[in-house]
Amino acid sequence: MLRSTLLAASRSGAIRGLVERTPLTRPVVRRFISGDDVDAAVATTGEVVADGRHVTLDHLGEDTRDAAQATATVEAYLDLLRRLELAGHTGRAEVSVKLSAVGQTLPSDGEKIALENARRICVAAGAVGTTVTLDMEDHTTTNSTLGILGELRVDFPWVGAVVQSYLKRTEQDCRDLAHAGSRVRLCKGAYKEPASVAFQDKGDVDRSYVRCLKVLMAGEGYPMVATHDPRMIKVAGDLAGDRSPDSYEYQMLYGIRPDEQRRIAAAGNRMRVYVPYGNEWYGYFMRRLAERPANVAFFLRSLITT
Numbered sequence: 532m533l534r535s536t537l538l539a540a541s542r543s544g545a546i547r548g549l550v551e552r553t554p555l556t557r558p559v560v561r562r563f564i565s566g567d568d569v570d571a572a573v574a575t576t577g578e579v580v581a582d583g584r585h586v587t588l589d590h591l592g593e594d595t596r597d598a599a600q601a602t603a604t605v606e607a608y609l610d611l612l613r614r615l616e617l618a619g620h621t622g623r624a625e626v627s628v629k630l631s632a633v634g635q636t637l638p639s640d641g642e643k644i645a646l647e648n649a650r651r652i653c654v655a656a657g658a659v660g661t662t663v664t665l666d667m668e669d670h671t672t673t674n675s676t677l678g679i680l681g682e683l684r685v686d687f688p689w690v691g692a693v694v695q696s697y698l699k700r701t702e703q704d705c706r707d708l709a710h711a712g713s714r715v716r717l718c719k720g721a722y723k724e725p726a727s728v729a730f731q732d733k734g735d736v737d738r739s740y741v742r743c744l745k746v747l748m749a750g751e752g753y754p755m756v757a758t759h760d761p762r763m764i765k766v767a768g769d770l771a772g773d774r775s776p777d778s779y780e781y782q783m784l785y786g787i788r789p790d791e792q793r794r795i796a797a798a799g800n801r802m803r804v805y806v807p808y809g810n811e812w813y814g815y816f817m818r819r820l821a822e823r824p825a826n827v828a829f830f831l832r833s834l835i836t837t
């Protein structure tokens with residue numbers, strides 16, 4: 532119930548002003564968001580890579596209805612990629628892109644604009660020797676996102692995809708994507724989805740996650756195990772069997788279980804941290820609150836006591 536309410540609020544303006552304009556919330560927000568600008572993003576990258584972890588950076592923003600805003604987001608990624616190269620981080624840092632931030636949800640020609648904008652980011656990433664992964668948003672965009680992924684992979688075969696185990700279709704998507712060279716980030720899914728397309732019970736989502744892991748680990752692609760769940764991490768390690776440690780990786784979100792991130796990296800595994808930055812943090816932040824009731828209590832307490 533609380534999860535549904537928070538996820539509904541994450542897509543509406545109802546409490547956005549309150550959450551965003553309350554300066555007291557900032558320390559709570561900063562647990563999950565590296566900072567407002569590219570300087571903060573590069574500085575956080577430096578800190579994370581210093582202890583052996585890898586990074587994927589997200590310039591926050593989604594559901595853009597304005598073509599100029601979509602172009603500004605592309606420019607922000609190009610600037611980020613230049614800065615990562617200057618700082619010498621491109622061996623360990625890639626970028627994650629939400630297609631709805633670069634045009635997918637524009638009222639006309641959205642898919643075409645998103646494809647061209649994503650292509651510009653891929654050209655820049657390729658030029659500095661790093662990769663791009665396309666985030667996955669709500670189920671109404673899944674076909675479009677996988678279609679754009681296919682188009683991008685013709686020229687940039689290293690572009691990664693995200694799939695969500697809460698969607699009933701995802702096991703089949705994993706089969707389709709588990710081919711040589713295919714980078715696939717498997718997560719549980721963070722949006723409010725109807726029962727017609729998504730498992731509603733946490734146990735079903737977890738069982739689907741395991742089935743998807745089995746497909747990806749048995750396939751020829753590069754599985755990216757994106758979860759904080761100790762049980763899923765254990766299953767992934769078991770299923771990896773005699774795969775070499777550089778043929779798959781673990782991923783977690785910035786601010787969540789950082790000690791576990793370091794432990795997994797120190798044990799000789801590749802661990803990548805998803806680092807979001809920028810001013811458009813509202814939707815991302817609300818999804819993090821929705822994932823864990825304790826975060827809501829922490830957030831509300833900070834309003835009262837800070």
Ligand code: FDA
Nearest residue numbers: 666667718719720721757758759760782783784805819822
């Ligand atoms: P689960 O929710 O079962 O949590 C397991 C444990 O992890 C919890 O018991 C708690 O200890 C800890 N935990 C989880 N969430 C927490 C939080 N917010 N705060 C504090 N502790 C928390 N989703 C999506 O729909 N599209 C996408 O593109 C992505 N991309 C993405 C990239 C990466 C690298 C990660 C790690 C995750 C995503 N997600 C995502 C989010 C994902 O779908 C999911 O909502 C979260 O990862 C939480 O699910 P877990 O697998 O961690 O399990």
